[in-house]
Amino acid sequence: MADLKGRVLSVTSEAVPLVKTGGLADVCGALPGALAAQGWQMRTLLPAYPGLDEKLRAPKEIWAESDLFGGPGRVLAGQAAGGMAVMLLDAPHLFDRAGGPYADARGDYGDNPERFAALCWAAAAIAAGGARDGWRPDLLHAHDWQAGLAPAYLRQQGIPVPSVMTIHNIAFQGHAGADRIGSLRLPREGFHRDGFEYWGNISTLKAGLVSADAVTTVSPRYAEELMRPEFGLGLEGVIQSRAGDLHGILNGIDDQVWNPETDPELAPYSARALGRKQENRARLMQEFGVSGAGPLVILVSRLTAQKGIDLVPEAIAPLLAAEGTLFILGAGEPWAEEMVRDLAARHPGRVGLRLGYDEGLSHRT
Incomplete structure (x- = not known):
């Protein structure tokens, strides 16, 4: 150099x-x-x-x-x-x-x-x-x-x-x-x-x-x-x-990694051409085994109190009322993992859950 x-x-x-x-x-x-x-x-x-x-x-x-x-x-x-x-x-x-x-x-x-x-x-x-x-x-x-x-x-x-x-x-x-x-x-x-x-x-x-x-x-x-x-x-x-x-120092993102135009995990789209974004949504909903015509909310996080995970059960009610869907991807404290398991069990088809971390899935979400 x-x-x-x-x-x-x-x-x-x-x-x-x-x-x-x-x-x-x-x-x-x-x-x-x-x-x-x-x-x-x-x-x-x-x-x-x-x-x-x-x-x-x-x-x-x-x-x-x-x-x-x-x-x-x-x-x-x-x-x-x-x-x-x-x-x-x-x-x-x-x-x-x-x-x-x-x-x-x-x-x-x-x-x-x-x-x-x-x-x-x-x-x-x-x-x-x-x-x-x-x-x-x-x-x-x-x-x-x-x-x-x-x-x-x-x-x-x-x-x-x-x-x-x-x-x-x-x-x-x-x-x-x-x-x-x-x-x-x-x-x-x-x-x-x-x-x-x-x-x-x-x-x-x-x-x-x-x-x-x-x-x-x-x-x-x-x-x-x-x-x-x-x-x-x-x-x-x-x-x-x-x-x-x-x-x-404000954290940023690596736009060589997080770029929907070039990401191999996605059907490519951009701010100028959003057409294939719906393909990604449909694929993701199938992957999580959920359905819903309303808003789609995605939570990729450590499952800890510091992240406000304990607020999710109460906050989800308006989303479900609007025929929305929630995806959760993450892992964390045992009580929090049990809470989101229970949430997914009580709302099958509306709350999708993956415990653990999956780099490819984080891109697809």
Whole structure:
């Protein structure tokens, strides 16, 4: 790259096209291309969940540690589909599990703090110049609580690489008991109100917020809201203290991916030619096994109280009265999944439901 402005290490728990549970993956998958257009080179570091190494082209081991939070770990560098430069943390004792990235049918993994601390530890090692291929970032970009310890480790170890901490969703703060300070390789002297301590426990998100050189979030409005108690969820004071370094950057979409004129999942249409849009509606209604001549409402979301899922049963009444139809695609908290199952059972043919995440179906909806 002739006019290279710098190198960025993006640390995340998910990114398309490799793994996705929500919008975090979309952002982290789109960032490399967006920054490349501005002259920046980005590598994305994420865990090697089962099967991800098979999606990497020409993987090469660039870093290893024999005891990475309870077992051996190594980083593989290669390219994912579309040429995205990826580094996978291969640590089977932490990430080779039959469930999802964060939980299985029984709930969240009990060692999630250590699992993602390992990711952050590897990120800090690469930032310190530990990659065998010589690649070293000029900036580390940490995403949400899973990457919150990366800026903390940089500061803790005196690694001279600046960092940015991005809050995608402040509801998830990476809580861990104070008795895990040692297992997370954190300094005990950092356990105080201006450090990573949070109401007697540890918050890995807070660790990132107090350690990073700058803080960003997903919109200017959200940046303002996070400084208020009703939105800051206990971290508003920390965010207020970083107000001078806080930047709200509006999330956008990748119009190469979300384009109905070229999307292979759709009968093509555009704002100038809407004719085939009805084909997509008919196909979708058949796929969901529903019918209705009225409005079609589609909900693609995590099923959690934060998203207002508890309001759906009451809000649906006017839609059904207007012969409308509701599609729900998502997964989340057990109570919410049970609620939407009940809703679909009570309104067969009018409420369509798919639990889980389906990238192709999200395009078709």
